[in-house]
Amino acid sequence: MPLPHVSDGTLPAHVEEQRTRVSIHEDAPRMTATVEAAGAYFASGVDNSFSMERFRRDLRIEVQQLDEEEIVFDVIGIDAAIANAFRRILLSEVPAMAIDKVFILNNTSMTEDEVLAHRLGLIPIRADPRLFRERVGDEDPDEHHVIAFRLEIKCTRGNKDDPGSSEMVNSRVLSSHLQWIPQGDQEERFREREIKPVHDDILIAKLRPGQEIVLEAWCEKGIGKTHSKWSPVATASYRLLPEIRCSRVRDHFIFSVESTGILPPEELFCEAAKVLMQKAADLAQLLKDAVLGQGGGADE
Amino acid sequence: MVMPFTPPALVSPLSNTFWNKPDDFDVWRLPDDDSVQKVTVQKDTMVPNAVTLVIEREDHTVGNLLRMELLEDKEVLFSGYRVPHPLEPAIQLKVQTKSEDPGPVKAVDTAIERSVATLDKIGEAFAKAKARH
Numbered sequence: 001m002p003l004p005h006v007s008d009g010t011l012p013a014h015v016e017e018q019r020t021r022v023s024i025h026e027d028a029p030r031m032t033a034t035v036e037a038a039g040a041y042f043a044s045g046v047d048n049s050f051s052m053e054r055f056r057r058d059l060r061i062e063v064q065q066l067d068e069e070e071i072v073f074d075v076i077g078i079d080a081a082i083a084n085a086f087r088r089i090l091l092s093e094v095p096a097m098a099i100d101k102v103f104i105l106n107n108t109s110m111t112e113d114e115v116l117a118h119r120l121g122l123i124p125i126r127a128d129p130r131l132f133r134e135r136v137g138d139e140d141p142d143e144h145h146v147i148a149f150r151l152e153i154k155c156t157r158g159n160k161d162d163p164g165s166s167e168m169v170n171s172r173v174l175s176s177h178l179q180w181i182p183q184g185d186q187e188e189r190f191r192e193r194e195i196k197p198v199h200d201d202i203l204i205a206k207l208r209p210g211q212e213i214v215l216e217a218w219c220e221k222g223i224g225k226t227h228s229k230w231s232p233v234a235t236a237s238y239r240l241l242p243e244i245r246c247s248r249v250r251d252h253f254i255f256s257v258e259s260t261g262i263l264p265p266e267e268l269f270c271e272a273a274k275v276l277m278q279k280a281a282d283l284a285q286l287l288k289d290a291v292l293g294q295g296g297g298a299d300e
Numbered sequence: 301m302v303m304p305f306t307p308p309a310l311v312s313p314l315s316n317t318f319w320n321k322p323d324d325f326d327v328w329r330l331p332d333d334d335s336v337q338k339v340t341v342q343k344d345t346m347v348p349n350a351v352t353l354v355i356e357r358e359d360h361t362v363g364n365l366l367r368m369e370l371l372e373d374k375e376v377l378f379s380g381y382r383v384p385h386p387l388e389p390a391i392q393l394k395v396q397t398k399s400e401d402p403g404p405v406k407a408v409d410t411a412i413e414r415s416v417a418t419l420d421k422i423g424e425a426f427a428k429a430k431a432r433h
Contacts, residue, residue: 050372
């Protein structure tokens, strides 16, 4: 009896389909898990292990769309674990600058201090985080850690001659009212690209005549894992390439990264790659240390 | 009898004293005093050629990536990871290899090297794609 697919180096058509496609059904997608095990197709004589040459040959990246805020690109030929690691790092481990400490000198507005501080924290600040350092522990802050802003605003009646007038000046506190106070050599360093909120029209609070807000805000470097205000992306997601016949190509990821405006979207992916590579390098070193620390190593 | 009113204890929003949520920074940064080792290797006593790595301050990002890289290695018989507790920022990675040489630690080492090479290539391909666009 002929056994067409035994050990001829190819997979039967239905197995090949399962390996390369996620099938879509009326209730849910099926066969969603990637077959990763190197020996998964051993019985068919097919080697499923990773090969650097094959990866280098098959990897394709195509930028589909790129503007100031968003990039959409295809990555073809990677595993879901890598795509997901990139997505997770873009969301929570690529550093950004955000307001973290707010010193409220006067606040007679309806907005409570803590709500105001929280709202300030969420404003994207246009400052390249790569030019700043993270403040570790009790380290004294200086111009390499902190960007200072001052907000001083008072709402007044607009028309003095007409007391009945409902005109108001400064009734809306906007992100454009945040004044950057350069520290140390910051003015020199950021002459090319002045530090300011990404958007000028973010409403921070509303005031009535006589109410005022005076505060100083410190912007520090951080990552989204600590608080999502430090996330450099508005969204970062991927989807699998759909096919007309109701399936998804398992290794074709359509990435979409929407920046908050702090960094250009096309640079965010490179930053994520750097973060992930640094993680891997650190782990390799620490693993060596851990094994050495146990006197010789677990393998020997 | 009217019970005397006891005001609730004042809790500062920054203090974690009254709930078990870990500190936002402790979730990803190792303490400065070296009290926590980033990686510890525990040899499995029941299974041959197997180790459990405890990787501190990491999560699914690294765990799933390593699991995948290890599974794609011919020498690896088993690899899996888990997050033992959602409030504890550490993962456990279990690896078993077919033989003593290359053993599980070597296999993890290879997996890390390979993922660095892979990421390097992705970075390169992305830069090219950007230039083409």
